[in-house]
Amino acid sequence: MKAVTTFPVPDPDVDVVLPCLNEAGALPWVLSRIPPGWRALVVDNGSTDGSAELARALGATVVREERRGFGAACHAGLTAATADIVCFCDCDGSLDPALLLPFVAEVRAAESDLVLGRRRPQERGAWPAHARAGNIALARMLRRRTGLRLHDLGPLRAARREALLGLGLTDRRSGYPLQMVVRAADAGWRVAEHDVPYLARTGVSKVTGTWRGTWHAVRDMRRVLAEPPTPARVHDLVPSSGGARISARPEARPAAQPEVPTGVPAGGAQVTAPPSAPAPAPSRGGTVQ
16 A cells, blocks of 8 residues: 655646556556646557546546557657646556655756656565666666766656757657656756655556566667767757756757647647546545446
8 A cells, every 4th residue: 555645735837747558557546646736647558448538537638649659658748748847757556756746846946957766666576676687787878878877767757848858859669768868968967866665566567577578678778878979959948937057068959949739749649638627536446436
């Protein structure tokens, strides 16, 4: 049973992207943990268990992304987002979205440009040995590639939306989280890492739950690390809220126009707004009648 903690109401200008593929069992708890005033963007990546309908009933905005892939789902959520700050969190119940509160505060205060959660397993089986070993190896390769002394490439993260779009992320598979960090490092971003509790997920893992899935993820990430340093598309970008300047390398090109959605996000994702009076989210393990 996951503990429930109360938090003060934060600034509402935050969107939380939740990539989702058959996560009906975890959605009630995950959505109940979204801080008040923040918008939950559940990106349905082809679920067949009613996840999209459940998310909509629980008050989330549902974004449909037909292209399969973790990166495709994440990027569809990013392009559908409209808030100044965008967060990412897995939708399987392994991470508590409420833990993003201090991450957002750090970005808003211009103390960091990208804040990541370093996963710390709290339950037996929360992080299989093969997945942990692959993550350690990738963190070492990332350090050699960028100089960043990170320990984890965890999915819990926060940054400013315009700056993220300016990175020009192209990976649409498992390499998306790593590519975000690599290109942020190339652009000279300040990247912070903080410990977060990591719980056993609800349901079956699509990636790190098997050796095969882990191997595919590592392969995707190795491909990202093999890319030559790419001049960032963000050049002296000042976030819209007036925060700290994010400086790109001298050879960086001027930023292309951000991919601001006008109803239908890039990539064919369809956005469905929540009902006008969303049903309250039950505690984890509850059901919606």
